[in-house]
Amino acid sequence: MLLLFRKNSPILTIIVIISGAVFLSYSLINSYITIWPQIYSVSTNKSISTLKVGPEYPPAFAYIISGTGGENKRIIRLLRSIYHPRNYYLLQLDAGSTEEERIELGKYVKNEPIFRNYGNVFVLGKANAVEWSGSSMVAATLHGAAVLLKLCKNWDWFINLSSFDYPLVTQDDLLDAFMSIPRDLNFIDHTSNLDWKEDARFDKILVDPSIYSRKNTKYFISTETRKTPNAFKLFTGSPWVILSRSFVEDCILGTDNLPRRLLMYFTNVVYSMEAYFQTVSCNLPDFMNKTINADLRFFLWGDPPGLDPLFLKGSNFDKMISSGAAFARRFVENEPVLDRLDKEILKRASGNFTYGKWLEHGDINSVASGPMGLKLRRLISGVIRQRSCV
Ligand SMILES: *[C@@H]1O[C@H](CO)[C@@H](O)[C@H](O)[C@H]1NC(C)=O
Ligand SMILES: *[C@@H]1O[C@H](CO)[C@@H](O)[C@H](O)[C@H]1NC(C)=O
Ligand SMILES: *[C@@H]1O[C@H](CO)[C@@H](O)[C@H](O)[C@H]1NC(C)=O
Ligand SMILES: *[C@@H]1O[C@H](CO)[C@@H](O)[C@H](O)[C@H]1NC(C)=O
Numbered sequence: 044m045l046l047l048f049r050k051n052s053p054i055l056t057i058i059v060i061i062s063g064a065v066f067l068s069y070s071l072i073n074s075y076i077t078i079w080p081q082i083y084s085v086s087t088n089k090s091i092s093t094l095k096v097g098p099e100y101p102p103a104f105a106y107i108i109s110g111t112g113g114e115n116k117r118i119i120r121l122l123r124s125i126y127h128p129r130n131y132y133l134l135q136l137d138a139g140s141t142e143e144e145r146i147e148l149g150k151y152v153k154n155e156p157i158f159r160n161y162g163n164v165f166v167l168g169k170a171n172a173v174e175w176s177g178s179s180m181v182a183a184t185l186h187g188a189a190v191l192l193k194l195c196k197n198w199d200w201f202i203n204l205s206s207f208d209y210p211l212v213t214q215d216d217l218l219d220a221f222m223s224i225p226r227d228l229n230f231i232d233h234t235s236n237l238d239w240k241e242d243a244r245f246d247k248i249l250v251d252p253s254i255y256s257r258k259n260t261k262y263f264i265s266t267e268t269r270k271t272p273n274a275f276k277l278f279t280g281s282p283w284v285i286l287s288r289s290f291v292e293d294c295i296l297g298t299d300n301l302p303r304r305l306l307m308y309f310t311n312v313v314y315s316m317e318a319y320f321q322t323v324s325c326n327l328p329d330f331m332n333k334t335i336n337a338d339l340r341f342f343l344w345g346d347p348p349g350l351d352p353l354f355l356k357g358s359n360f361d362k363m364i365s366s367g368a369a370f371a372r373r374f375v376e377n378e379p380v381l382d383r384l385d386k387e388i389l390k391r392a393s394g395n396f397t398y399g400k401w402l403e404h405g406d407i408n409s410v411a412s413g414p415m416g417l418k419l420r421r422l423i424s425g426v427i428r429q430r431s432c433v
Contacts, residue, residue, distance in 0.1 A: 094129070094197065095408045101218035102199035102226060103129040105288075107187040110206035111139035111259075115148050117206040117376055124389055124397050125204075127214035128161040128407040131195040133187050138172035139259050145170065157396070165194060177251025177262045178315045180282075181306070188291050199226045201286045207373040209381055211341060213389055215399045216416030217369055220423055227289050229330060230426075232281035232338040233321040234433060237271075240279055244313045245271050254310065264313070272308065275301070278321035278432065281338040283370075286320065290330055294323060301326055325432035336433055337426040339419070341368035356380055364388070367418035388415055 096103070106125065110118045118134055126132070134152070136145050149166040158164040167190065171183040188201055200221065212220075237245065246268045252260040271277065286294075294302045302323050309315035309322075324330040341363050342352035354373050355363065357380045363371050374381055385391040390398035400411040412420075 093407060096197045098226075100222075100408050101129060101410050102221050103131070103197055104214075104217070104221075105131045105133070105188075105191040105195060105198040105201045106204060107133050107135055107184065107191070107202070108204050108206060109135040109137065109183065109187070111137045112141060112144060114140075114206040115144055115151075118148065119151060120381075121204065121206060121209065122164065123395065124385070124391060125210050125214060126157075126164075126396050127218065127399055128157075128163065128401055129218065130163060130214065131191055131198055132164045133167060133191055134165070135167045135183065135187050136170055137183065137259060138170040138253075138257060140170055163195070165190070172253040172256050172259050174251050174253040174259060174262050176314050177249060177253055178306075178310045178312065178319075179251050179253035180316045181309060181319045182254065184316065185295065185306075188286075189295050192288075192291060192295060199288055201284075201288070201291050203282070203284055204370065205372070208340075208370050209372070209374055209384060210369065210397070211363055211366070211371050211384065211388065212369050212415045212419050213397050213399060213413065215410035216412045216419055218410045219412035219416050220369075220419040222410075224423060224427060225333075227287045228333050228335055228427060228430070229287050229290050229320075229324050230285035230335045230337055230339055231320055231324055232283075233278045233325060233334065233336055234280055235276060235278050235325070237277060237279060241271055241277075244279070244318075245277060247313055248311045249313045250311065262313075265311075275305065275322065275326045277318065278325045279318040280321045280336075281340070282314075282316040283338045283340045283372075284320050285339060287333070290324060290333075293327065293329070294320075299327060332431045334430065334432050335426050336429060337422075339369040339422070341366045341371040354378070357383065360384075364415070365418075367415075367422035369419055 108118050108121055114136070118136075122132055122134065134148055136148065145166060145168060149168070152158050152164045152166055155164075167187070171179065171186060173179045173183050184203060191198065191201065210217075248265040248267055248269055249262050250265060251262045253262075293299065305319060305323055305326075309319050312318060324334045341355075343355060343359060343362075345353050352373055354375050355371055356378065360380055360383060382393075385393070385397075396402060400409055401407045
């Protein structure tokens, strides 16, 4: 197994690792599962012939759903609530999970005929160690984005979700709302007004041991401080982003060196996930005027605001719904308001998929948007008027 773990296949550690682990643990008892690493190449029936792409068709999203040990049920619920055959999904458990949990998630995906048929759900076999306040979080997000770039051709936007999130619109609503906007816009909530963060975050030097440890490990702060950079302008904002494919490509494959230099600078910044994509997109000439200052998420903050938003409950239902946002966070597991969202908004029977036109007619190239889609469309058409960084 160690051998397989070290063997860094050019095609991504992901599925290879699962296959390695799966091969060793299950091959004798359960040989069928060894075909699962090929899930993306062989069993894809997303009949490339029936999938139509282009500006006259709905776009496609590439999602990361990240979580940790003990969160498989939440991840699966979220996955089913945002599933659409056009999109891609990468399920990413961090190093707080066990290998068994990752295999279990892989088996779940493999055993769902719809996922097998469209071949658009992937599970990351190798876990990244992460620290919530550190740069290992950005590394994990970039890892997921790189995997999605490599495995999947036809997506337009990358969306970052955690198992604590839930949609407020159906995928038909979302696909429809994004259909007619330029596909190179980035939704990155940001500001250049650093305020107290200049001292508290950028002048401090953080060490994130999860970058070099196998297990999730707490950060520490150096006693030294450093000056605010002057080679680029800093921006900070919400870590919940919606990034265009061209921007993700530039972050990962681009020939401008800025994304890499910033990555190295941000290695030692506190809460770098709230500033990395903001600073890259607002300093790259190709993207600075394609940056929409919104994250399309619904949060409620305490007073004074804590590090995380409040847990949402039934009493917040109306506010959530009238926000027009695409996703809300955070929810406790099995929070009853999620059942209400399933029933009234997502038209999702327990355990089943969110309503989508594809479920009725098998047509994956057209969508039927509802009243929530209209609200989201209004919100988007308002925020996209301002496209330069602030
Ligand atoms: C998937 O593709 C295989 C082989 O092309 C075909 O036999 C099977 O019927 C397809 N399944 C569906 C649900 O379309
Ligand atoms: C992306 O998702 C993870 C996991 O939920 C989150 O913690 C992180 O802050 C997000 N944003 C970035 C830029 O990594
Ligand atoms: C971005 O927009 C601003 C104001 O609208 C303009 O002055 C600037 O030249 C633009 N930058 C690029 C790189 O297009
Ligand atoms: C799930 O949804 C599909 C399509 O709407 C339907 O045919 C099926 O009966 C549903 N399954 C359950 C268990 O509700």
